[in-house]
Amino acid sequence: MAYYLNKMKRTNKTAYESAIHLLNYRPQSEYELRTKLARKGYDPDEIGKVMDKLKHYGYLNDSELADDLFDSFRNRKCYGDTYIHQKLKSRGLHTNKHLTAEEEIDIAVSLLEEKVRIKPELLINYRKAAAFLLRRGLSQSAVMTALREVRTFEYED
Template identity: 45%
Template structure:
């Protein structure tokens, strides 16, 4: 472990935040990798929180909104990505938002890979990996296969 002052751990953490926003978990992990002692890391994180440089609640909501705005992921995917960064959010996509996103990316998938149109299993897998709920996928694929000409709805 590095024998360092609290200021050095704080400065290292603060410099990381100059590039992008990090969660408390991400800062803690990065400082550990750099060899800082747990006590110094905890003190640096406390100071960052105290000065308002680190706020996991706000960051979680910002990341949720950023991923949501891409319009290509379901609620489960978004919350999985938040958890990977040590974040959470009380926000969730509505059924309508998820359905709109799922239909949009399904249409795009079929335009790019027309051979996928005849394979509902493949389409379902694609949507599952994007974090859409199974009940919604089943509804959308039922609607899709019910179309006589298999054109996007």
């Protein structure tokens, strides 16, 4: 703990400089920046002024970041709506965008088909297959539909 406190006091950067450094590393939400700056020991009033300045210059825009991250997760086609929104929430972000039921079913089917190629025993153990898809944040209806479709595809061969 003493090492951490000593490390905090060695910083010669202003809160604004630290925030810019963090933003150069990767896009951050206001919540993330506030938390990191507070951990570095900056005054809450100073942090508030820095947030206002960053928003004024367009370096900090939570709604745009949330939409960009949602689109990035959507394009990966590996996660369901629940997972995506949990990830956004953990970064202090929110978006009104959602995956459609058809998108979730397509994602579930493609994930399951890929997983079955690696582990064919998932065709027999539906509980494990369902758990795999549910951990990816897919809806129960998408999971059940995917399980039926993949089972049908396997028996048609």
